[in-house]
Amino acid sequence: MRKLLKVRWLAIVLALAMVLSLVPMIGFAGYDNNDFIPNYGFVPNHGEASVSKVELVSGEAVARYWTAPRAEEKVDAFGDPQGDEFGIDPYDWRTNRIAVDSGGNAWAINTGADGSNLQGSVARIQFDISGIDTANTSQGHNDILPFGQDEAVKVFAVGEPGDIPRTINFDDDGYAWIGFHMQNQKYGYYQKYEYTGDDLVPSGDPVGGLVEGEGSPEYDLAPYNAQIDKNGVLWFASFGSNIVNRF
Secondary structure, eight states: OHHHHHHHHHHHHHHHHHHHHHGGGOSOTTSOTTSOOOOEEEEEEGGGTEEEEEETTTTEEEEEEESSOOTTOSBOTTSOBOSSOOOOOGGGGOOOEEEEOTTSOEEEEEOOTTSSSOOOEEEEEOSOOTTSOGGGSOOBTTBOOOTTOOTTEEEEEOSOTTEEEEEEEEOTTSOEEEEEEETTOSOEEEEEEEEOSSOEEEOSOOEEOOOEETTEEOSSOOEEEEEEOTTSOEEEEETTOOOEEEO
16 A cells, blocks of 8 residues: 555656646746746727737736827838928828737738828837837837837838728738728738848739729729638638628
């Protein structure tokens, strides 16, 4: 009986040793195992062209970032200084589509849907700000740096002026798929993009686009909202259509 108990205790000790040996391997890249591992969500704010960063355990909004200039700021759409005021109401951007990549970074689309012939763009908001001086990035929901000065934010042009970027999704290989529908039209296209670390560049040719048949476009490819399923299939609904499409 004692021998049986000893064997059982030995089995329990060995099992615990195996579990404990795995503990140091469990963590999050960039964080020490003794550190609190943050769990963030990002929320686009439609009317002000901004994104709020929320700590999901506490529910506290811990930062906020402009995704486009304020009308009175003397910068361009990417934060570079210019002589004249930007002049576009932040509401015109209708910033309300967002995706998170595999590294936890948020990508928010400035659609330009409420403006006229605006250059659509996407703002990348860096998840891990441990390498950024706290003076150079937002440290609270009311601590918002002037557009172009927050080092956690990069903005990239996508499509052509008047194209409206309306969907963004990341595939398992890290590519961004951005769907566009044309200004005040019911047709559009998809473009695959690669993030190089410095730039967001098109990868391959657009998928779909204006197809003319006796002067009329097809109306079944105008991406409006989309998701990628577990099998890597991209499903999207089209603007002005009751058709659900897939790639």
